[in-house]
Every structure is written in structure tokens, then in C-alpha cells.
Amino acid sequence: MKDARAMAFVNAYGVLACLENVCDLVDEAKAICADLKNPVALGFAVKNGPSFTLSFTKDGCKFIEGVDDCTCKMSFTSPEAFNNLIDNSVPGIPTKNPVQVLTFLLGPFTKLTNIMQKYLQPDAKDMKNADFFEKSTILTMYVIGGAICALGNTDEISKLSASYIVDGEISMGITDKVYITITARNHYLTLTKDKAKKPRAKMEFKTIELANGLFNGTASTMGELCAGNIYMAGMINMIDNINRILDRVAIYLA
Amino acid sequence: MSKYPEYSHVESKKWFDRALAAVPSGVYGHLGPSEGLFLPITKWPLMCDHAKGTYFWDVDGNKYIDYMCAYGPNVLGYCDDDVDAAAIEQLKKGNCTTSVSYKMVECAELLKDTVNCADWAFFMKNGSDATTFSVMCARAHTGKKKIVFFKGYYHGDFQWAQKADYPGILPEEVANNVVIPWFDMEALQRVWDENHGDVAAVIAQPYDHGNFYDNVCATPEQWAAVRKFCDDHGMLLIIDDVRVGFRLDLAGSDHYYGFKADLICFCKALANGYNMSCVCGQEHVKSTASSVVYTGSYWLSAEPFAACIACINKMKKLDTPTMFRQKGTKLLDGLVAAGKEHNIDLKVSGEPALFYFRIANDDDLYLHQEWVAECVSRGIFFASHHNHFINASLSDDDIDYTIDVANDAFSVVAERHPDMGLIK
Numbered sequence: 280m281k282d283a284r285a286m287a288f289v290n291a292y293g294v295l296a297c298l299e300n301v302c303d304l305v306d307e308a309k310a311i312c313a314d315l316k317n318p319v320a321l322g323f324a325v326k327n328g329p330s331f332t333l334s335f336t337k338d339g340c341k342f343i344e345g346v347d348d349c350t351c352k353m354s355f356t357s358p359e360a361f362n363n364l365i366d367n368s369v370p371g372i373p374t375k376n377p378v379q380v381l382t383f384l385l386g387p388f389t390k391l392t393n394i395m396q397k398y399l400q401p402d403a404k405d406m407k408n409a410d411f412f413e414k415s416t417i418l419t420m421y422v423i424g425g426a427i428c429a430l431g432n433t434d435e436i437s438k439l440s441a442s443y444i445v446d447g448e449i450s451m452g453i454t455d456k457v458y459i460t461i462t463a464r465n466h467y468l469t470l471t472k473d474k475a476k477k478p479r480a481k482m483e484f485k486t487i488e489l490a491n492g493l494f495n496g497t498a499s500t501m502g503e504l505c506a507g508n509i510y511m512a513g514m515i516n517m518i519d520n521i522n523r524i525l526d527r528v529a530i531y532l533a
Numbered sequence: 534m535s536k537y538p539e540y541s542h543v544e545s546k547k548w549f550d551r552a553l554a555a556v557p558s559g560v561y562g563h564l565g566p567s568e569g570l571f572l573p574i575t576k577w578p579l580m581c582d583h584a585k586g587t588y589f590w591d592v593d594g595n596k597y598i599d600y601m602c603a604y605g606p607n608v609l610g611y612c613d614d615d616v617d618a619a620a621i622e623q624l625k626k627g628n629c630t631t632s633v634s635y636k637m638v639e640c641a642e643l644l645k646d647t648v649n650c651a652d653w654a655f656f657m658k659n660g661s662d663a664t665t666f667s668v669m670c671a672r673a674h675t676g677k678k679k680i681v682f683f684k685g686y687y688h689g690d691f692q693w694a695q696k697a698d699y700p701g702i703l704p705e706e707v708a709n710n711v712v713i714p715w716f717d718m719e720a721l722q723r724v725w726d727e728n729h730g731d732v733a734a735v736i737a738q739p740y741d742h743g744n745f746y747d748n749v750c751a752t753p754e755q756w757a758a759v760r761k762f763c764d765d766h767g768m769l770l771i772i773d774d775v776r777v778g779f780r781l782d783l784a785g786s787d788h789y790y791g792f793k794a795d796l797i798c799f800c801k802a803l804a805n806g807y808n809m810s811c812v813c814g815q816e817h818v819k820s821t822a823s824s825v826v827y828t829g830s831y832w833l834s835a836e837p838f839a840a841c842i843a844c845i846n847k848m849k850k851l852d853t854p855t856m857f858r859q860k861g862t863k864l865l866d867g868l869v870a871a872g873k874e875h876n877i878d879l880k881v882s883g884e885p886a887l888f889y890f891r892i893a894n895d896d897d898l899y900l901h902q903e904w905v906a907e908c909v910s911r912g913i914f915f916a917s918h919h920n921h922f923i924n925a926s927l928s929d930d931d932i933d934y935t936i937d938v939a940n941d942a943f944s945v946v947a948e949r950h951p952d953m954g955l956i957k
Contacts, residue, residue: 440698447897479897501558505549505566507574513897513920515570516745523698 281531284328285434287358289531290365291329291425292470294399295342298333298420299496300342301395308324308394309396313337318382322349322375328358335387340496351376351383390436404525416491417457423494424451424459424470426528431468434531440523447479449517453490454483455512480513482521484492536941537911541596545579548592552580552692553900563604564917570918572902576910584611589914596932597914602922605776605801609847610926616805616843623839634835644813647790647845650797651813654722654820657832660775661689663810664736664796666827668693670796670814671734671769673822679732681724681765681768682717686741687761688736688773716755721762734769734795735759739777739786740884744918747891748883753791760792769795769818775810778802780886780922782854783845791855802848806842813945848925854886857923860932864923867936875943875956877904889920894953900946907942 302308312335320334324346332343346352353371355361363369368389373380397405398415399422405411430437431444444463452458452474460475461468473482484490485508492498500522503509511518552559560579562568568681572675578591586589587610609616623636641654648654657663668680688694692706698708711728713720725732737759740751763770772794779802782789787797795818802811806885816824862885872879872892876948877900880893892901899915905917913935915921947955 283821436698436704441695455774499558501561501567502553505559506553507566510573512572512902513899515898520698523700525615526700527698 283362284358285430285437286531287325287361288429288433289426289528291323291325291331292342292429293321293422293424293528293532294335294365294395295331296425297399297418299319299340299393299423300394300418301391301398302335304417304512305394305398308391309339311390311394313341315387315482318350319387320348320350321380321383321388322352323355323361323371324344324352325355325361325371325376326357328355328361335383339340340413348376351379353380355386412491413456413487416453416487416494418460419494420451420457420490421452421472421526422532423525424472426532427524428463428468428470428533430527431466431524434524434527437527438466439523440442440520441468444468444517444520445479445514446519447514448475448477449521450475450478450481450483451521452481452483453487454485456487457489463517478513480515480517481511482518483510485509487492494522500525535911535945537770537938539576539907539910540578540591540593540912542575542578542591542593542595544592547644549579569916570902571799572906572917575827576906578909578914586612587924587928587931591862595734595835595912596937597909597912598927599914600921600923600935601914601919602924603806604919605922606804606806606830607922608779608802608853608922609805609844609851611806613805613844613846613847613926616840619843620807620836620840623836626835628836629831629834633833634780634838636835636838636842639837641846644811644840646858647783648813649784649848650793650795650815651785651814653816653819653822654693655812657810657812657827658690658808658829658837659810660773660798660800661691661694662829662832663775663800663812664694664773665686665691665769666822666825667771667796667798668734668736669772669825669827670812670818670821671736671771673825674769674818675767676710677733677768679711679724679728680709681732681735682710682712683735683737683741684712685715685733685741685746686712687743689775689832695862701809713822716751716759718758718762721759725766730766731766732873733781734771735763736771738773739790741782742776742883742887742889742920744900744920747880748920749885750882750884751790756787756790756792763795772797775800776799776920777884777887779845779848780854780857781884783848798920803844805835807833807837807844809834809841819877826898851925853925856925857886858884859886860927861923863929864935865931866889868925868939871936871940871945874940875947876954877943877947883920886923887920894955900950900953903949904939904942907945908939911938911942912939913930913942 318336323330332349334341352375354374355371431441449461458474460471580592583590644654668905695702697704741749776800787794865881878893881890883889902917905915947957
């Protein structure tokens with residue numbers, strides 16, 4: 280049920296794109312960036328797959344589409360090869376500035392992805408810490424937002440859901456904690472990690488605990504909607520279809 | 534300040550909490566807060582205590598004029614004396630019996646006499662049962678595979694009628710569904726050509742009464758073109774009249790639009806809430822219908838047949854389609870005029886008997902959802918996303934009262950949005 284190319288886009292736009300938020304939210308990651316001697320813009324070029332750059336500076340990390348401005352680059356022969364980087368830490372082929380690729384990959388990049396993994400695949404003990412719990416949930420929301428867009432644009436079944444989404448902004452959020460915006464244009468979805476300016480539809484989870492429960496599958500979206508713990512308004516058919524893609528996200532990120 | 538105080542739902546909430554503990558989602562499906570879009574949930578009644586005529590009362594004792602009519606089945610009025618009397622009389626004689634009651638025959642004969650395209654009737658329980666049987670008949674009759682749907686379709690919740698992205702649905706289960714825009718004859722020809730003629734049927738509602746968007750009525754010319762295409766290509770034409778059936782025309786919505794379906798599916802208005810559905814068809818599909826293996830434990834129970842007979846006879850006596858058109862038009866004219874008083878553009882669409890409306894001042898339904906919620910919390914049960922239904926018990930006084938409450942609810946919404954140029 281999973282398509283390797285769609286998975287590669289989820290890994291790019293959902294998982295690795297979350298590094299920008301890890302570097303923004305987690306002190307340990309901030310410190311790693313602050314210690315960088317020079318900026319590094321690591322490009323990822325995947326044949327028949329995503330092409331993007333993670334640009335690291337002392338101020339943090341930024342996800343940029345394309346590899347035009349990268350300072351070093353890894354190339355992957357297929358989406359499967361790229362997915363192997365995420366699943367098994369198998370790197371691609373350095374095709375630009377290999378020394379910088381290897382130095383950065385084995386040093387700061389690995390440290391940062393380890394931190395990200397700690398938050399995205401948390402153990403129960405860490406989650407007892409309220410601050411960790413909140414950051415873990417927020418980062419998961421960013422991953423999910425990226426994955427929704429990635430699947431809506433590449434996964435055949437999710438594309439069907441996206442085909443029913445009319446143009447406009449969909450706001451998703453956890454009340455007073457974090458908001459993301461998914462913008463649909465001609466059934467193509469893009470993520471903005473910020474509050475929507477003029478959303479046509481809104482979905483907001485009442486508490487961080489509820490959001491976490493929904494993300495890890497211990498709470499039911501339908502049940503919580505019925506219990507009044509999820510606020511929805513506007514073009515609910517947009518949210519309906521986003522929720523269908525969300526079901527696919529669970530399969531891809533399981 | 535609002536003239537009509539808002540209802541409270543303390544007991545509703547208590548019952549709903551109990552439901553949540555015992556039933557997935559508390560109330561699932563279209564009658565529940567999720568699919569029913571109770572936005573926000575606090576404004577809606579969650580549990581009914583009793584119903585009569587065009588009204589129901591929730592467990593807090595609040596009274597509602599109901600424009601959803603249980604999403605269609607309430608066609609004469611809740612607990613209609615004549616229909617209930619017929620059903621109760623039949624219950625005393627026998628309901629679910631080994632040897633089928635003669636009431637089935639009477640019911641089938643009445644449908645043959647009433648529905649224009651009906652040379653026979655085949656009974657089941659829900660709309661999904663009826664549409665599924667029709668599709669099976671079409672495939673068995675033609676020996677072909679593909680079924681053409683019109684965009685925005687809803688033909689029930691069985692797997693074949695859902696979409697590939699719905700939870701629990703396999704792409705293989707909907708692989709033979711082809712969706713085209715409404716009445717797009719070039720697309721229909723393309724489907725035929727691309728599938729080398731392996732197309733069994735077109736299935737469609739009488740007109741586009743989808744959710745969240747303005748409904749679009751059909752024309753006899755549009756249907757004539759589809760009918761001709763099906764005839765020319767040996768395809769069956771299935772009309773899913775589950776929702777609209779008997780509200781536009783007692784002879785079937787195909788008759789209303791001037792054509793004759795091969796198969797037509799009825800459910801909601803068939804028996805005023807008693808549980809039955811049926812497929813009526815033309816003679817040339819009858820032997821195929823006999824060959825399709827399809828039955829259920831309660832499908833030939835006698836009580837709903839008795840109710841159906843009483844219901845159809847009463848609808849004929851009252852000429853309910855004419856009544857619904859008049860009542861629907863009166864209501865909508867009043868609501869639109871009330872909206873104008875507040876600078877609110879209430880756009881109505883679809884057939885007046887099954888009207889759809891939305892506030893068009895914004896393009897995302899926020900205002901509309903707010904207004905509907907304010908109406909509901911003052912005793913006028915509308916839905917914000919779905920077409921509505923008129924029933925025969927709705928009086929002119931009910932309509933006048935509805936318009937007054939709706940006007941009040943417009944004021945509430947206008948007052949809440951001083952920046953939108955609305956008039957309180």
C-alpha cells in the first residue's frame with residue numbers, strides 16, 4: 280500500500296523538513312547549529328524523487344526546494360535509495376564537495392537527526408516531562424503537515440482526496456500552541472508552518488494532550504469531534520479530505 | 534438582543550456522554566455530530582425524546598421544527614396517525630414470518646400503479662441495499678463491468694459506492710467506477726470508447742443535490758440525452774431516487790424530468806420512517822432481477838409494507854409533491870427576504886421540496902454555519918451542509934414562525950460581525 284516515491288517525498292517534506300523546527304525548538308539542536316564554523320547547505324537530489332536543500336547556519340536550519348544553492352550535495356539513484364538514508368542511515372553518493380558532505384553528515388547532521396528521532400519516536404519516560412511532551416507533539420504536527428502535502432501531491436490514493444479539495448487555505452492547530460497552514464491550489468498542496476491569514480477551513484485541537492493522542496492513534500478523531508474537543512469550521516469538505524490523507528500519513532509513517 | 538432565548542442541552546449532553554462510552558463516536562453517521570456537522574456541538578440537540586408531526590422534542594424538553602426530517606424519511610409528519618395505525622394493525626397480525634405476508638403483494642401492486650417506470654418491485658431495507666441491487670442487476674443484465682457515476686455522487690455506503698481514499702476501502706473495490714461531470718455527454722462517450730463498450734450502466738440521482746455546494750436542478754433535455762445514449766449503447770439507466778423520491782413526483786423523479794429509468798431506487802419517503810427500501814424496474818430487467826441472489830432477514834417483513842401502502846395512499850390524497858413545492862417556495866421566499874433585511878445574501882438552490890441554502894456573503898460557510906447554529910439553538914433544525922426536506926405536517930404558521938426565528942438569528946450573527954456591513 281506504500282509507494283516508494285511518495286515515501287521519499289514524505290521523508291523529505293515531512294521528516295527531514297522537520298529539522299528546521301528541531302533546530303528552532305530544541306536547545307540541544309540550537310547549540311549544535313551555534314557551533315557551526317561555516318554555513319552548510321546540504322543538497323539532496325533524488326532521481327525520480329524530491330530535490331531539496333537543508334541550509335544550516337548558526338541561526339538554525341531552513342528547508343529549501345531544489346539544490347541550486349547547495350554548498351555540498353548527495354545524490355540518490357532512486358526514491359528507494361533515499362528512503363534507505365532515513366530507514367538505515369545509508370548515505371547517497373556525494374556529488375558536490377564530498378569532503379563537506381562527509382564531514383557534515385558524520386558530525387552535526389547525525390547529531391541533529393538523532394535529536395529529531397528522540398522527539399519523533401519518544402520513549403515513555405521522556406514523555407513524562409511536560410516540556411519534552413509538548414515539543415515532541417509540536418514537532419510531530421510539523422511532520423504530519425509536511426507528510427499530508429507530500430502524499431496529497433504524490434500518493435495515488437491521497438491525490439484522489441486532494442482532487443476534491445477546493446482552492447484555499449486550511450488552518451490546523453493546537454489551541455494557543457502551534458498552527459500550520461495547508462494551501463491548496465489546483466489540488467496541489469503546500470505547507471506553511473505558520474497561522475493562516477484567511478483560512479477557508481479550520482481544524483483546531485483543544486489541548487496538546489488531545490493532539491498527541493490523535494497523532495499516536497490512542498484518540499479517535501471522530502470520537503473527539505463528537506465530544507466537542509476538536510473545533511472545526513468553514514469548508515468542512517476541505518478538512519474531510521485532509522483527514523483522508525491523514526489516514527494515509529499514518530500508514531506511511533507507521 | 535435576541536428575541537428568542539437559546540436552548541440549553543444539559544440532559545442531551547448527559548445522554549451523549551453515555552453514548553460515547555457505549556457506541557463509537559456516540560452517534561455515528563449522518564445523525565451524529567460529526568457527519569451531521571453540529572458546529573459548534575453545544576448548539577445542537579443530541580438526543581431525541583419524542584416526535585410528532587413536523588416537530589421533535591429533545592431530552593431537555595426543547596421543541597424543534599425539523600427541516601431535516603430524519604434526513605428524508607419523515608414525509609407526512611412524525612408518528613402519522615394513518616401510517617402508524619396501519620403498521621400497528623399489521624404488527625398484531627404478524628410481521629417477520631416464514632410465509633411472506635400478502636401485504637408484500639399489495640405493496641408491489643401499489644408501486645406498479647404509482648411509479649411510472651415500475652413493472653415490478655423488489656424490496657429491501659436501506660438505500661444502499663437498493664443501489665447495490667441495481668448495480669448487480671445492471672451487470673447481470675448486460676454482462677458488462679463499468680458503472681458510470683456523476684461527480685459528487687452519493688449512492689450509499691457500501692464498499693463499491695465509496696471512494697478509494699475512504700477508510701477501509703480497497704482500490705480494487707471501486708476500480709470499476711468511472712466518474713464524469715453531470716450530463717457531460719462527450720465524457721460519457723469517452724468512457725464508452727476507452728472501455729471498449731464494457732459499460733453496464735449510468736447511476737445517478739435525479740439532479741445534483743450534493744453537500745457543501747449549490748444544488749443544480751436537471752432539465753428534461755439533459756436527461757433525454759443520457760436516456761438516448763444508454764438506449765443506443767445497451768446500457769441501463771439507474772436512478773437513485775432514495776433521497777428525492779416521492780418529493781418531486783409520486784410517479785418517480787424520472788417521470789418528473791420526462792424520461793423513464795430502467796431501474797429506480799426508493800427508500801426515505803417510502804413508508805414515513807418504517808424501515809424499507811425498494812427497487813422498481815421495467816419489464817425487460819425483471820428476469821435478471823429474479824436471477825440476482827440478494828436477500829436479508831427482515832426484507833420481507835409485513836409491518837413496513839402496511840406502512841408503505843398507507844403512506845403512498847396518503848401522499849396521493851394530499852398531492853404532497855405540489856404541497857412541498859408550495860411550502861418550500863413560501864419558506865425560501867421568506868428566508869431570503871429576512872436575510873435581505875440584514876444585508877445577508879441567502880442563496881437558495883435545488884428543488885424547493887429539498888432546498889439547499891447558504892449565506893453567500895463569504896465564500897467559506899463560516900457565516901452560514903453560525904446562522905444555522907443560532908437557528909438550531911432557537912428551535913429551527915436546519916443543517917449547514919446538506920439539502921433539507923419538507924414534510925406534509927409543516928403548516929403555514931410553522932413557516933411564519935421559522936422565518937421569524939431565522940430573522941432573529943440573522944440579527945445575532947450580524948451583531949457578532951460589525952465589520953462585515955451587516956444590519957442588526
